[in-house]
Amino acid sequence: MTVTPNRTAEAKAILHNNDRGGYTVPTADLYPYQWNWDSLFSALGWAVFDIKRAWTEIETLFKAQWPSGMVPHIVFWSDSASYFPGPDVWQTSGIAPATSSGISQPPVAATIVRRLAEIDRLPPRALYEAIDRWHRWWHRARDPEGRGVIAISHPWESGRDNLPDWDAPLSQMEVTATGHYRRRDLDHVDAAMRPHQADYDRYLALIDYGASNGWDDAAVSRHSPFWVADPGVTAVLLRAERDLIWLGEALGFDTAAIERRVDRLESGFEQFWHDKAGTYCSFDLRTGQHAQAGTSASFLAPYAGIDQHTDQLIEELGTWSLACTYLVPSFDPRHGDFEALRYWRGPVWCMVNYMIAVGLQELGAHDWAERLKSDTAALIAANGMPESFDPNTGGPVGGKLFTWTAALWLAWAGGSASDANFSGLTASTDH
Numbered sequence: 235m236t237v238t239p240n241r242t243a244e245a246k247a248i249l250h251n252n253d254r255g256g257y258t259v260p261t262a263d264l265y266p267y268q269w270n271w272d273s274l275f276s277a278l279g280w281a282v283f284d285i286k287r288a289w290t291e292i293e294t295l296f297k298a299q300w301p302s303g304m305v306p307h308i309v310f311w312s313d314s315a316s317y318f319p320g321p322d323v324w325q326t327s328g329i330a331p332a333t334s335s336g337i338s339q340p341p342v343a344a345t346i347v348r349r350l351a352e353i354d355r356l357p358p359r360a361l362y363e364a365i366d367r368w369h370r371w372w373h374r375a376r377d378p379e380g381r382g383v384i385a386i387s388h389p390w391e392s393g394r395d396n397l398p399d400w401d402a403p404l405s406q407m408e409v410t411a412t413g414h415y416r417r418r419d420l421d422h423v424d425a426a427m428r429p430h431q432a433d434y435d436r437y438l439a440l441i442d443y444g445a446s447n448g449w450d451d452a453a454v455s456r457h458s459p460f461w462v463a464d465p466g467v468t469a470v471l472l473r474a475e476r477d478l479i480w481l482g483e484a485l486g487f488d489t490a491a492i493e494r495r496v497d498r499l500e501s502g503f504e505q506f507w508h509d510k511a512g513t514y515c516s517f518d519l520r521t522g523q524h525a526q527a528g529t530s531a532s533f534l535a536p537y538a539g540i541d542q543h544t545d546q547l548i549e550e551l552g553t554w555s556l557a558c559t560y561l562v563p564s565f566d567p568r569h570g571d572f573e574a575l576r577y578w579r580g581p582v583w584c585m586v587n588y589m590i591a592v593g594l595q596e597l598g599a600h601d602w603a604e605r606l607k608s609d610t611a612a613l614i615a616a617n618g619m620p621e622s623f624d625p626n627t628g629g630p631v632g633g634k635l636f637t638w639t640a641a642l643w644l645a646w647a648g649g650s651a652s653d654a655n656f657s658g659l660t661a662s663t664d665h
């Protein structure tokens with residue numbers, strides 16, 4: 235007799251086991267610290283059975299906010315020998331209030347805080363103000379020319395670390411000796427699923443660059459060897475700005491400045507459209523060169539409330555669905571650089587599916603939204619909660635017992651597919 239695993243109980247156990255007291259690590263060993271957007275997605279999962287714990291997660295992250303407003307992508311609350319590069323490489327002490335990395339990650343906070351507010355209570359005013367400071371930092375530090383597109387200064391800032399999009403910009407970098415170092419990721423995960431050594435050398439060189447400039451935003455925007463406009467971060471920020479307006483109005487703040495930021499991003503977004511690829515692509519702000527193919531982030535435009543090319547995007551999603559079994563692969567499954575197992579070059583990430591589905595649902599593409607939800611549910615039902623999944627076989631990829639996969643099962647994919655409001659925890663449509 236086969237026993238059907240109780241995925242909901244497993245998901246809760248994963249959150250508990252990854253809880254380090256006030257924050258949840260993405261997974262033990264491979265990622266033993268607090269990661270920015272992982273933590274926020276974990277709050278969606280916690281909210282299903284412990285709303286207080288959900289709020290704590292977010293408050294802990296914001297304790298690490300820099301005076302500039304930046305919220306770092308990793309906070310090193312305690313020591314661990316299982317991860318590289320650690321605090322000694324980032325060299326942020328004296329700048330950061332808590333030991334942290336020197337770059338950020340896609341700002342999903344306002345959107346998730348709005349969701350918590352809808353099911354519980356409004357956030358403290360101080361948290362609203364902290365998120366507003368973070369958003370202003372993105373505009374000031376990562377779009378200093380006011381073009382309406384947000385740059386990343388390191389592939390890791392996109393949250394989609396090893397995407398083929400970054401290959402061309404990284405290849406322009408001159409990498410002299412970055413020193414001797416030992417990667418720790420390969421102690422935990424098969425090398426076939428992780429970035430190549432040449433990429434790692436460049437990731438490290440970019441950290442050296444930031445550290446040697448004291449993480450000065452102006453120096454980074456003017457001279458960073460890597461400076462690429464990313465539709466993923468831009469879409470996440472644009473949606474977050476709209477959700478911040480919702481929160482601001484509910485709390486009685488003047489939101490006029492946020493409205494202006496929304497206008498700028500809305501008109502800027504079209505710069506990502508790449509006719510030749512027929513989709514939204516990142517582009518190198520130093521050379522003007524677009525990436526050659528779409529990624530899962532191309533489908534985040536609806537989530538950002540951008541509807542100029544919806545029909546084309548849905549057609550594109552249909553084509554992708556014929557080229558793989560499970561949606562949405564992180565990179566175009568028809569392209570030569572697609573790799574089903576390697577980090578961000580193919581595998582499916584649940585939280586990206588969730589965001590894409592929310593946007594499609596809001597634009598009325600209910601069938602596609604349901605398809606993403608049922609693909610995600612099928613992947614987890616068959617394979618548990620790894621970091622990501624092979625879009626062809628559905629097999630587990632990367633780290634195991636992963637927080638955001640568990641959280642999205644609880645908050646979204648594990649719910650009944652016939653749920654009238656799509657899921658217990660998707661954002662409402664009224665903005």
Ligand code: GLC
Nearest residue numbers: 260265269271272393394395
């Ligand atoms: C990888 C992912 C990033 C994530 C981190 C922890 O670096 O690319 O998005 O935040 O792992 O899960």
